[in-house]
Amino acid sequence: MMFETVFKLRVVYKSGYAIDFDVTEYEIGPSSASWANANDKVRPIRMNYDEVAAIWKVGQRKRLKFFSK
Numbered sequence: 001m002m003f004e005t006v007f008k009l010r011v012v013y014k015s016g017y018a019i020d021f022d023v024t025e026y027e028i029g030p031s032s033a034s035w036a037n038a039n040d041k042v043r044p045i046r047m048n049y050d051e052v053a054a055i056w057k058v059g060q061r062k063r064l065k066f067f068s069k
Helices: none
Strands: 002-013 018-028 033-037 052-065
Touching: 018 052
Parallel strands: none
Antiparallel strands: 002 018, 002 052, 018 033
């Protein structure tokens, strides 16, 4: 058992729509973005990066991480 950091990201689209979701790691580049979802129930299925206005890190927290044998 140990702690892992969970980041809350906000994707803001050019249309003005925004969505928040939790990730355990992320990498944002000039023309692409990738992350590991913290919750498989809330995640983008497909994202058109050309329609994204901004990606913000709006928070972070620690949670317990359990390992299975």
